[in-house]
Amino acid sequence: MIAMILLVLSLALALNRKISYSRWRPMHKLMGLVYGLIIAHFMSAPAVFVEIFRASGILLLLAAIIGVLSFLYSVFGMNKRTALRYKIAAINHLERATEVMLEPLGAALKHRPSQFAFVEVQGKGWSEPHPFTISSAPGEGRLRFTMKVLGDWTRKVREELQPGGEVIVRGPYGRFDTSKGGNRQIWLAGGIGLTPFLSAIRAMQPGDDRQIHLIYAAREARDAIFLDELKDRAAKLGNVTLVPLFSDEGNYARVDMMKVKLPDPLNTYDYYLCGPRPMVDTLMRDLKTEGVAKTRIHTEAFEFR
Numbered sequence: 001m002i003a004m005i006l007l008v009l010s011l012a013l014a015l016n017r018k019i020s021y022s023r024w025r026p027m028h029k030l031m032g033l034v035y036g037l038i039i040a041h042f043m044s045a046p047a048v049f050v051e052i053f054r055a056s057g058i059l060l061l062l063a064a065i066i067g068v069l070s071f072l073y074s075v076f077g078m079n080k081r082t083a084l085r086y087k088i089a090a091i092n093h094l095e096r097a098t099e100v101m102l103e104p105l106g107a108a109l110k111h112r113p114s115q116f117a118f119v120e121v122q123g124k125g126w127s128e129p130h131p132f133t134i135s136s137a138p139g140e141g142r143l144r145f146t147m148k149v150l151g152d153w154t155r156k157v158r159e160e161l162q163p164g165g166e167v168i169v170r171g172p173y174g175r176f177d178t179s180k181g182g183n184r185q186i187w188l189a190g191g192i193g194l195t196p197f198l199s200a201i202r203a204m205q206p207g208d209d210r211q212i213h214l215i216y217a218a219r220e221a222r223d224a225i226f227l228d229e230l231k232d233r234a235a236k237l238g239n240v241t242l243v244p245l246f247s248d249e250g251n252y253a254r255v256d257m258m259k260v261k262l263p264d265p266l267n268t269y270d271y272y273l274c275g276p277r278p279m280v281d282t283l284m285r286d287l288k289t290e291g292v293a294k295t296r297i298h299t300e301a302f303e304f305r
């Protein structure tokens with residue numbers, strides 16, 4: 001009973017989005033303990049050896065094993081994953097975002113385009129690691145991260161981070177991989193959601209046989225970071241059509257707009273979406289309504305909760 005109350009309490013806390021991530025994280029980890037209590041309770045029940053051979057018992061046991069393994073991985077395994085030392089080589093102050101360039105101090109991270117990594121600045125007052133998409137292409141030598149100023153940590157990056165400092169990078173993670181898609185692709189970026197596509201376009205070589213429409217939605221032109229680089233790359237590659245959309249001009253990333261701008265029926269493309277959650281959710285819903293198969297829609301979320 002106590003374990004159940006604790007479970008409901010920790011669930012309510014975990015789902016409360018008003019709690020900051022740094023407070024939420026330890027509470028979330030605590031759920032592992034509560035989960036352990038529930039399993040211990042189940043295993044110590046007098047009828048456990050009868051229950052365990054019933055379908056419900058087997059299901060509970062499976063859930064317990066998966067839960068314990070996931071907990072152990074998140075606490076011990078994930079943090080051990082290739083922690084590599086990097087030096088801050090340069091910092092670029094962009095419109096409402098900061099580009100941090102890192103050079104390896106030893107072995108360099110091996111990654112695919114659009115994957116992400118955890119960045120942990122070394123030094124007092126930098127708290128926990130934060131996840132960011134690697135916006136550089138694999139093999140560039142330097143790792144680039146483009147960080148929108150959102151809260152305390154990203155503001156500190158903008159105001160205090162200096163070249164020469166040390167950073168631990170853990171990763172890579174993520175399966176948002178446009179190279180696995182078909183020949184006709186829509187890449188839809190909302191604001192800072194551009195970063196996975198930046199990495200992908202930077203990794204592309206001339207002769208790529210995919211036809212790609214990169215729809216880049218931003219509030220206004222000056223918010224659209226890297227727009228000139230994108231135009232330049234699209235012109236050189238030849239197979240990428242760049243469609244910038246600025247909401248202050250009344251242009252939004254919407255399915256009715258896509259119907260007008262795209263040369264082929266909507267259900268003939270593979271979609272890669274990254275941006276604010278309401279935008280991505282609306283697009284997914286509307287694309288499905290237009291008959292686009294779920295398996296053709298791929299999304300990357302910039303939050304874990």
Ligand SMILES: Cc1cc2nc3c(=O)[nH]c(=O)nc-3n(C[C@H](O)[C@H](O)[C@H](O)COP(=O)(O)OP(=O)(O)OC[C@H]3O[C@@H](n4cnc5c(N)ncnc54)[C@H](O)[C@@H]3O)c2cc1C
Nearest residue numbers: 021129130131132133146147148151152153154195302303
């Ligand atoms: C897979 C992935 C890729 C991302 N890529 C980028 C990117 O390329 N560019 C970019 O600007 N942002 C990216 N983000 C978002 C970025 O991690 C957050 O904006 C940043 O951590 C905010 O920290 P803050 O303290 O400044 O803001 P806060 O206001 O404290 O946090 C804002 C939100 O960011 C998330 N967050 C905060 N701290 C952490 C943390 N330590 N670990 C995980 N999530 C956290 C929470 O959802 C929180 O609600 C990515 C997130 C994920 C999950």
